[in-house]
Amino acid sequence: MFELVKPRAELFGVWSEAHREWGPGLHEDGFGIGADDDVNTVEGFRDWVARIDQGPGELWWIVEDGRVLGGIALRASEDERVHRFGHIGYGVRPSARGRGVATWALGEVLRHAESLGTDPVLAFCLDDNAGSIATLERHGAKLEAIEQHGTARVRRYAIRPRFRPR
Numbered sequence: 001m002f003e004l005v006k007p008r009a010e011l012f013g014v015w016s017e018a019h020r021e022w023g024p025g026l027h028e029d030g031f032g033i034g035a036d037d038d039v040n041t042v043e044g045f046r047d048w049v050a051r052i053d054q055g056p057g058e059l060w061w062i063v064e065d066g067r068v069l070g071g072i073a074l075r076a077s078e079d080e081r082v083h084r085f086g087h088i089g090y091g092v093r094p095s096a097r098g099r100g101v102a103t104w105a106l107g108e109v110l111r112h113a114e115s116l117g118t119d120p121v122l123a124f125c126l127d128d129n130a131g132s133i134a135t136l137e138r139h140g141a142k143l144e145a146i147e148q149h150g151t152a153r154v155r156r157y158a159i160r161p162r163f164r165p166r
Helices: 009-022 042-053 101-116 130-138
Strands: 002-005 058-064 067-074 088-092 121-126 142-149 152-159
Touching: 002 101, 009 042, 009 058, 009 067, 058 101, 067 101, 088 101, 088 121, 101 130, 121 130, 130 152
Parallel strands: none
Antiparallel strands: 002 058, 058 067, 067 088, 121 152, 142 152
8 A cells, every 4th residue: 555654754664765766866756856865874864854844845755564655846936846746746756657546646735735725736747658648647637738847848737636515
């Protein structure tokens, strides 16, 4: 069973396993790694976890049986990165893909976004990322545009939360 857990320094070992599987780079969407973050040492990892815990926005790791499968972030609407990366960013380690991990996590975080009143929720993915496209569209995401970002073609989606009457 999947669960969303807040990043914690004591999960360094299991998080590092997922990070190594991705290989070098800052491409683990949903983890919130910056170019200057040291996530390879216990001290650096502890500092990074403390920084991401202070926001803006929220971040969770997707865990199953004590194993970190990926991460998902919900950026605050006032975060300037929303216009470049969307409210939501997520990533699933290669060995856990194709099992519905991202679809489940996105559904959980969309419910949280709904409770915050975020409408619409913006999400971006590469134009050739069939898995992410399917995940977003399963949750009712509507394609707003396909944009050129440097050498990458990026899809911009808007997801309208299903607001319940109060």
